[in-house]
Amino acid sequence: MGVSGTPRSVIQVSGIRKTYGTTVAVSEVSFEVSEGEVFGLIGPNGAGKTTTMECVEGVRRPDRGDISILGLNPFRDVYQVQNRIGVQLQQAQLQKRIKVWEAVDLWASLYSKSVDAARLLEQLGLADSRNAWFMTLSGGQKQRLFIALALINDPEVVFLDELTTGLDPQSRRAIWDLVRGIRDRGKTVFMITHLMEEAERLCDRVAIIEHGKIIDMGRPEELVGRHCPARTVVLATANALAEERFRAIPQVETVVRQGSQFTIRGLGEEFVSEVIQCLSENRIRVTDFRTMLPNLEDVFLKLTGHSIRD
Ligand SMILES: Nc1ncnc2c1ncn2[C@@H]1O[C@H](COP(=O)(O)OP(=O)(O)O)[C@@H](O)[C@H]1O
Ligand SMILES: [Mg+2]
Structure with a gap:
């Protein structure tokens, strides 16, 4: 909370644009995310969601516009920012034969601080799989491992991109509970989904994005009241x-x-x-x-x- 009692703004994005050749992936996107909030970017494939998120993470540089995260510049202050955020990996980024505990250990070693790995695996229901190879895990277990890796440095902001895509309804629900748990621990969550039910259940606020532009933003019930x-x-x-x-x-x-x-x-x-x-x-x-x-x-x-x- 800020001094005034209003939530502190942890992400500020102002007028970003990103093109790849002649493709305009993101155009004039602006939004803010407050501390402790679950904020969702929703939109169809190719809308520019991942590009927007990766600009905020400091992984891609927008052609123009300003981004501030935790009061820092994600490009100038890259090390400080990386230490204080948690990013969910994409599937291809882990070796097939890395063991669950090895991945967690490796990730922990990348940061200046880390949470207790055994406890984290326990919390995410992975304690019994700690010796399993990554390639032998089920879809739901892989996603839980990615969440573990994103939380290992006790981040203030967690980024989740299409976390439950390809999971069965039961695993999806289990992951939703985990995301609620992350929020309940006071962290800010910035997530992407194209599942409207997921957005409705998890997000405090959503921005609807299409063709690289935000077409509206608000609490889900507020958007429903306004448009439908x-x-x-x-x-x-x-x-x-x-x-x-x-x-x-x-x-x-x-x-x-x-x-x-x-x-x-x-x-x-x-x-x-x-x-x-x-x-x-x-x-x-x-x-x-x-x-x-x-x-x-x-x-x-x-x-x-x-x-x-x-
Ligand atoms: N590295 C890249 N090179 C070229 N085009 C890209 C690249 N990444 C994304 N794009 C294009 O930018 C647009 C937005 O992509 P993306 O941000 O991945 O959308 P989303 O995550 O909403 O599916 C798409 O048209 C996509 O094909
Ligand atoms: Mg994407």
């Missing part, structure tokens, strides 16, 4: 007067009927409550009741005109 204010209730009732009552609900936009099933769409956070109140006041008995609430996926579709998976 519509709420939908699907219910079933045999009550003959129901349709007329539904049409009188405040903020209702459309009522579509198919037999005894109604799809009622309206605007605003209060809309679902209004529908429930209408059912109660008019003693309308229902045999089915579901809400369909918009999520980040819908926001993405609304902002870009296509699904993130296309």
Whole structure:
């Protein structure tokens, strides 16, 4: 926390641009990340997410724009920055026959300080695999090892790029818990994902990036409220007067009927409550009741005109 009690800004990116030949990978990207926050960059393949992150890590140099991390310049103060951040490796960067404990030992030796390796492996559920070769680990175990390596120097900021891509749902959930654990230890997390559910569950704030530009940024629920204010209730009732009552609900936009099933769409956070109140006041008995609430996926579709998976 800063002196004023407001969270300290740990990453400041201002107007960065990065081109590769004629490809504009990142164009005019600006954002800030606060201490203790999980900040996510979300967007489709090729959007410029990794390039942006690697500029912040000091691995790539932007053509123009300014970056500050922990009050330092990632290019001028490279050693200080590297000591205080943790970066998740990509698959190809570890030898097949390195053992889990050897990798952790090697990484620990690269930094001026490190946490207790045995304890870290224990925390990440890798204690039993400490003698296993990297190549024999499952996808989930490899990702946990990468998290261990990213945490070995007790970093203040942790960078995670597509951490759960290719994992099964169960391993993915386990990794999500680990990321929450990193945040709970007071660290700042800067992560990349193209999984909207992952972003919704983990990120305090997200920036949606496409074609190298941030198209909007905010808390997930804030983005949903801003771009997709519509709420939908699907219910079933045999009550003959129901349709007329539904049409009188405040903020209702459309009522579509198919037999005894109604799809009622309206605007605003209060809309679902209004529908429930209408059912109660008019003693309308229902045999089915579901809400369909918009999520980040819908926001993405609304902002870009296509699904993130296309
Ligand atoms: N080293 C590189 N050389 C040339 N083009 C690159 C390089 N790295 C990325 N690009 C291009 O820059 C764009 C953004 O890439 P990247 O930052 O990896 O996107 P993302 O991580 O969102 O998938 C893509 O068009 C990609 O092909
Ligand atoms: Mg990438």
